[in-house]
Amino acid sequence: MENKLVEKKVRRTKQSINREELEARILRSAEVVFAEKGYSGSSMEAIAKTANISKQNLIYYFPNKELLYKRVLKEMLDIWIEKLSFLETEGETPEVIIRRYVQEKMALSRIYPNGSKVFAHEIISGAPMLKEYLISHLKPQFDRDVLLVKSWISKGLIDQTDPEHLFFTIWAATQTYADFSIQIEILLGKNNLDQNDFKRAEEAVTEFVMRALGARKNI
Amino acid sequence: MENKLVEKKVRRTKQSINREELEARILRSAEVVFAEKGYSGSSMEAIAKTANISKQNLIYYFPNKELLYKRVLKEMLDIWIEKLSFLETEGETPEVIIRRYVQEKMALSRIYPNGSKVFAHEIISGAPMLKEYLISHLKPQFDRDVLLVKSWISKGLIDQTDPEHLFFTIWAATQTYADFSIQIEILLGKNNLDQNDFKRAEEAVTEFVMRALGARKNI
DNA sequence: AGATAACTTGTCTTTCTGGTCAGCAATAAG
DNA sequence: CTTATTGCTGACCAGAAAGACAAGTTATCT
16 A cells, blocks of 8 residues: 555656656746746746746646746745755854855855745735745744854854844845846946856855954854 | 016916826825836736826826836936935045945935835846946946945055945845845834834944944044 | 816726636556 | 546636726816
8 A cells, every 4th residue: 555655656657757847847937937027917828938838738737826926936935944044054163154154145046046036026025925934934043043143142253243134134135146136237247147256246245244243263 | 488488387386286296196106006016017007096096097197107117216216326326425434435325225225115116126127127227327326436445445444345246235235124124024023114123224234334344434 | 257278087999817618639547 | 458547729708907088177377
């Protein structure tokens, strides 16, 4: 019985492989369209066209727009939440932890610019679909991380800072390279931000944060 | 002749007063709606409803959506450009100039959160309506301001920094209090950000930037 | 007071959009 | 090989949306 169930889950037929591929392609396409237009501005038609399938076929895979949108958001958030907890790396020096944090946040902006933009649209719009998630998932993690930073301060490992606003600043400074990329491109006189630009940005932001915190190298 | 023209311009009849008031009300309402839904997601109907007039009447004042949207954007940008040039305050110490800059940027987030959000939606969407403006107006000012910061560095008034990315970070860190306010509210456990929150945020960001720059108080 | 201009609204048309449904085609299971 | 399941498409629908148009109302000018 158990065997049968497992087999059923694992079996990869021609169809199931195709399905997975197509779903992935749809999600990527949806990400692109939602990133540009936000939820209400995006049409199923446009997403279907981007994915090179018919609208009806898109609806076959994702029966309605809201569901598709939430899937796109969820994919992004799962990646973020996974990468963005201080606590998981406890035991190392603040310097190491914060450096890696900024680095990883910046990498997310570079690798998933569209997901970041979808998220940004959603938040700016007042997080209608995401409010509950932020309250139930992000806030607890935020509170823990703030406590950790406070303990660093009281141990004298970093300078006195406002921990909450430290996070807001780091998030804003790193996400801007995904969300506001067009503005940055224009001001830097580039057609798009390459690896090098992101490296420079990462160094600059890391340097800002480290200086602001006056982090000590030794515990 | 000249007199007549001037008189015509200045004369404030019942109608012209009403017109100005109504136009202003429409623009404020449009700002609210565009801030929430972005350009393509907003309907003229919704804007009309928010302004408490009929859709046809709205169209009488702003014959189409694009025009209305551009007016809202332009209003915001005019305010920003006016407040956000370093050069206008040349002669003072970097510390004073940068402090005021951060302060003013933060004040804009506090006073015009909706305008800021409209702008953010537009940029995230790839700045379809604003690209030209950014190239022709923002970039030259940016280049000048970057040069000024470079001169500060070479004079040893502030620490070695990446000037371009300094601006990106300041902008991101201050705008986040308008654009991402809902997220910040949730994480701070508040229903909305009050004067005090903005004051704390301003102090935190200012402190952050000043430490990063190691600005000297004396020229 | 009458003519003119400014304002407001109701009606209508066209296009777009999310979504349904019936039926056909391809694949998998027995 | 047959049957059942899954995948896909064309035709269709109801509601929303932008905006044109005409007709009526109100204010201003002479």
